[in-house]
Amino acid sequence: MKIAEVGTGTGIWLFDLAQDLPDTVHRHGYDISPRQFPPEQLWTSNVKLRLMDSLRDPPEALHGKYDVVHLRMWASNLRTKDVKLVIRSVSKLLKPGGYIQWEEANLLNQDVRSVAGKDFEAQVNKLFVSAGIDYSWVTHLPFSLASCGMTIIEHKERQFSSGLIQIGTNTYLMALREILAGIKRTGSCTDHALLQTCEKGLDELVVSRADGLVYNWGPVSLLAQKFCSARI
Numbered sequence: 001m002k003i004a005e006v007g008t009g010t011g012i013w014l015f016d017l018a019q020d021l022p023d024t025v026h027r028h029g030y031d032i033s034p035r036q037f038p039p040e041q042l043w044t045s046n047v048k049l050r051l052m053d054s055l056r057d058p059p060e061a062l063h064g065k066y067d068v069v070h071l072r073m074w075a076s077n078l079r080t081k082d083v084k085l086v087i088r089s090v091s092k093l094l095k096p097g098g099y100i101q102w103e104e105a106n107l108l109n110q111d112v113r114s115v116a117g118k119d120f121e122a123q124v125n126k127l128f129v130s131a132g133i134d135y136s137w138v139t140h141l142p143f144s145l146a147s148c149g150m151t152i153i154e155h156k157e158r159q160f161s162s163g164l165i166q167i168g169t170n171t172y173l174m175a176l177r178e179i180l181a182g183i184k185r186t187g188s189c190t191d192h193a194l195l196q197t198c199e200k201g202l203d204e205l206v207v208s209r210a211d212g213l214v215y216n217w218g219p220v221s222l223l224a225q226k227f228c229s230a231r232i
Contacts, residue, residue, distance in 0.1 A: 004068070004069045005029045029047070029048070031049070057088075058093055064093075065095070067095055069101070071103070075107060091226055131183045133179075170209065180199055
């Protein structure tokens with residue numbers, strides 16, 4: 001059995017998986033940059049990390065090689081116009097009848113439980129629109145997969161369990177700080193007053209974490225299967 005992860009980052013999903021599967025299962029991680037790869041001497045024997053641009057067709061040597069391809073947390077790295085490019089690229093990695101497992105963050109279906117949080121959510125969504133950032137592709141992901149020859153087996157949208165709410169809030173606020181910094185750095189939003197409002201609002205949310213702030217994105221998971229006769 002062969003498993004690939006596209007956009008593997010640190011490879012943590014693959015290394016964690018290695019604890020539960022036999023050594024005969026090969027795990028290969030692909031990313032456009034090696035910047036987050038751990039040192040090679042720390043890799044386990046059946047985990048390999050390699051470079052690949054998933055917006056392009058994979059090398060022919062990789063076509064039809066994998067039983068499962070896993071994707072996770074592409075929300076801030078993928079634009080709506082590129083979603084089907086990634087799906088088609090991933091489909092070419094799969095054997096006929098192979099599976100895509102996709103875990104994603106829905107930033108348009110959030111769990112926000114305070115007035116300040118809801119006010120910030122409304123402002124930051126305006127900022128995303130102004131900066132040309134569109135997260136709606138996550139909502140439409142099942143339809144995008146189906147239109148590329150995949151059968152949707154399971155599609156779930158959840159909220160974090162009680163034990164994960166706090167860490168989910170903390171990590172999301174850190175991620176939002178990075179997103180705002182990226183918007184500021186690239187100058188993709190010309191409404192500087194709106195950007196400043198969002199920066200101030202985020203600072204206030206960070207301070208209010210000790211008061212039980214809940215500000216979570218919506219976890220999404222999909223399992224889809226490639227048609228045995230699919231030609232992508």
